[in-house]
Amino acid sequence: MGILNPSALPFLSFLGLLVLIYLRERWRKRIEVPALLLWMQVREDKIRARRFLPSLLFLAQALLLLLLISGLLHPYRPVTVTETRGDRWILVMDISASMQAREGQTRRFELALDQARQVVKALGSLDEAMLISVATRPQLVSGFTTDHRQLLHLLETLRPLDTGTNLSLGVELALAQRDRQGRQAKIHVFTDLPKGTLGLPEEQIKDLVYHRVGKSDDNLAIAALQLYQNPFQNYSQAQAYVLVRNYAYRPKGAVLTVLLNDKPIFRRDFSLPAREVVSFSVKGFDGPGKLIARLEPEDALAVDNQALAWLAERKQRRLVLVSSVKELREELERVSNSIPGLSLTALTPETFTPTMLNEQDIVLFHQFVPGTAVPANSLYVFPPPDNPLFPVVAEAADLHILDWREGHEILHNLQYVEALPLRKARVLALPSWAQVLISSRTRGGEVPLALTGEKDGHRVVCLAFDLGKGNLTNSDNLTLLLLFLNTLRWLLPHDPTAPLLVSSGETFFLPAGVTPDSLHLTTPGGIEKVVDTGSVEVDQIGEYRLTGSHYRATLYANLFDEAESDIGRREDDDAKVVPVNEVHPPQELSHTVPEEFGRWLYYGAVLLLLIEWFYALWRYRRASE
């Protein structure tokens, strides 16, 4: 016997309350008699007798209260039950790109599927099984079920994807599910990856039943397709590099074809030694468009034999300078003259109005911050005190650069950031929408020298220090020029018609402000889907098209994943065939479970209430007669 809800114990104090009510009622209530004359010979109660003496009604009410409170306590009695149940199994199926690798006349995925089918068929009738598929992320395909036919059907619906794998995450998910509800489950993993790649502690994976399939290493892959074309270069100046790697342990030959807008512009027959890499350079393109690098070898994995890129046409960009400093204007004219595709429009703060700008411009505000937001990406240099965008806290001189955000595009190829010329700078309070790019430190704390951020849908960069006279074109300050050019490049607006390059397995998030309403997705396989969330799962290589009434985009998905392409497996121990377990008879388990009986107490309370009610009714009728 016990209780499951001790939090209801304080309700027992209601019994005390009932006693108090009775005592109060007893003291308050008096019985009117015509005279005490006849009662004077009757011995009056002693003090003790005036205290609480339970009546039948009180006992009934107390019992009623006790029954209700006891019901709330959820009392139980332990009952031993015998349960017949089967074992639990968790099947983890790798559906990454490498599972598409051919093994003779079949694929690794089919081999794994066969083994999984055998496992399911060998399950006892009461055995429960769970199915988890793993690619970039694990996915629970089916919870524990005894419907083995449904499980087989779900297995058949699985298809290998053109993505990498995160098998360890899938196994961790299975391990987390294994010990639920106090029943241990056996985990079967179906993959082509060696057990050692899981990266999990040995004690966690020692009980895994590991079905590793495949051993072919016959794969030649495009390891990378790199297109070098900066925004100021035209397609004719662009250069593409195709990196091809032989993952086989023997020499392999193949033909690499590069197509521009489906027209072959490059073809090379070559042979590669075992585990070697070769790079092909393609240039001299005669037009913009879709670039496809295609490898035609006789190998086991086809998904990594193609890559896409986009060759953009150069667009004329305008740099709008708003400054009253003549020397800076002349210097920027020299810079812009040396950059094809970039033109300079110089304005003074007095002549500037935001309506002069369009979305594709870059604006450089020098020692000036306009009072209203500007509809273009902008660079603010040495903002004046009392400006509305960057609160100036103080002035500082002779600062040294102490920290910067390594890896930011603006600092790309900048080897000597600390060499930037800083004579004086403004100490800015960091706005909530901005992040520090370069910083120094004074006694008062960190001093941001360069900020980046996005405000009102446009990129913003702020340099707290002045460029200085002749600094940009001075050969001593190459770092500053590179910083400036990188900044311009970062601020260049994206061409909305150009496709976006993504890696297969990534999630593409719709840009801010784009809603998935009436947005359709066409997959590389030509299947049309309705986009109902703010993201698109990219799990195939090729071209995705997003079309909607307000938004249109093209995604080029490539798979450059060495782990997937390197399909050769050398660990023979993992590759051994795991014998399929025999059908286990159902187990009979006896265990003790609490059986609640609070419900009966409620029934008793209702019964007692009815008895009291009928008794009161009877008394009332008797009194009225």
Place this chain on the structure above:
Amino acid sequence: MSITDPALLKRLDRLRVPVRAARGHRPAETPIPRTNQLWGIEFESYKDYTSGDDFRYVDWNAVGRLDQLLVKTFTAEREIPFHLFLDTSASMGAPAVDHKFAFATDLLAALSYVVLINNDTLRVVALSSPEKNQRPFLSLPFLRHRGQFLRVPPFLAGLTPAGKTYLRETVRAYIEQTKEPGVAIIVSDFLTEPPQYEEALVFLKARDYEVKALHVLGAAELDPTRLFRRGKLYDVEDHSERWISLTQANLERYREALQAHVDALQDFCHRHQIVYARASTASSLATVMTEELPRAGLLALR
């Protein structure tokens, strides 16, 4: 069955209040025992003719048989003034479950009806508490025929039980203002100290009233277990309290006290030739009027 019930009134039509000692001057229908006259309906005896007697009343048949001048005498029939006293002290209203006061007013109304249908005069007197108001009693004027019975129920309905019991003072106040003695019927629970009711009854006897006491008892007074088992008893007249547990022993003591109280009243009445009758609210009005009061001698068949 209420006093306005025609069936009950029909049964009351056959009743009268027997009178033993009261006197009246006006001829009427109430026979006066041991009082005769030379005319009447009910023959009583013969007497010798004496000088001055009217020759018309000589019984010539007796003269023929006995050769003696004899005159017939008849039982005198007079109009008797009835004084019906109702105790309106607070004790008559408690305990509320007994409806003792309502029962007493019904009894009084029924007695009034019986008196009036017998062509006697009637005065209904409510003995109130002097502390409640300045007047020790409220009363209707003498009612002389049955048509005036309709004045009785509204008068009784206007009374409420309140105040302490002052039987002695109120009865004395009444008889000092009334010159016409007759039959006095006191309807009360007599729940007061014996000197109170004894003096009241003695006053009436001393003023030549023929006195009858109608003792009204509530059902819960007779059986207090109907009222409570344990609790704080409250005296509605002197506002005192007493904690009582109704154990078997206490119940016995109470019953003994009640019996002693009733016996004391009954003995006093017996000693002073006062008709004593008891009516319990447990009985119906019809039962009391047609069975219990005739059995006690307070009523008789006509």
